[in-house]
Ligand code: SF4
């Protein structure tokens with residue numbers, strides 16, 4: 001498959017040609033920030049941003065979704081209407097594509113297949129966009145995420161001069177760009193140079209392999225309570241996170257007709273683990289903070305083979321009391337060093 005070139009001035013007409021056949025979701029400016037949203041005309045796409053405020057996870061795993069409707073009297077159930085038009089996610093940055101890859105491992109591989117996630121994900125095409133400069137809160141480089149490429153994307157765009165270099169990864173992607181001119185070897189070299197010039201900074205965080213040991217050793221450390229002191233339990237960090245995936249399922253009914261709803265939940269809510277018996281195994285903020293961090297860096301790795309943090313920095317950016325996950329990891333490292 002040959003890589004392609006698109007002139008920046010032709011992006012809108014390219015996007016509008018996609019809208020004819022697909023539901024196009026792309027970064028759009030909304031009230032001063034950027035969000036991934038359905039686009040009616042490609043001129044709405046805004047690439048002049050760091051990364052959208054919220055991640056792309058709700059495209060495949062919505063914040064609220066009706067699983068089915070039911071009739072209490074007849075005991076019959078009915079599927080909700082589903083728009084079968086395929087979706088293209090355009091302009092996803094590499095950290096968000098890594099988030100989708102983590103969700104794929106959870107929802108669409110292994111023992112538990114989530115049909116609701118799968119029907120959307122399998123009906124989609126991913127188009128990535130290079131992120132030339134990480135933001136103040138970003139640390140994707142710590143996880144080895146390449147801001148200029150993603151294997152999970154069908155196509156990956158890198159802007160340079162007046163063009164986009166389009167890396168074609170799949171047949172589905174190739175079909176979308178078959179009418180565009182092939183990239184020249186010189187274009188590929190320019191993009192490679194761009195990547196090298198944007199080397200990742202060094203991070204003041206214990207390396208990942210040491211973190212695993214520290215998390216195990218630091219399970220009972222006081223540092224969790226210290227870190228959690230200012231946390232107000234709003235769970236905003238879990239909602240903006242591209243990899244957090246906890247949900248609750250409830251039934252809502254009026255008269256005989258009702259629906260079963262799946263809604264995002266978050267381990268930072270104090271009542272997240274409240275049992276029907278009244279017992280709550282995580283009453284303390286420190287226990288909840290520890291759970292969130294260990295799930296990201298230890299449990300998900302044990303179960304799925306990768307850590308479930310992409311270094312997007314959204315949790316630190318959204319937190320109303322400035323809990324910064326990089327600082328949490330650093331404090332844990334310092335606490336473990338003091339102990340040893
Ligand atoms: S966003 Fe901040 S305050 Fe809210 S739950 Fe997360 S760490 Fe706590």
Ligand code: SF4
Nearest residue numbers: 241309310312313315
């Ligand atoms: S834990 Fe924070 S930095 Fe890591 S992926 Fe989630 S929101 Fe991004």
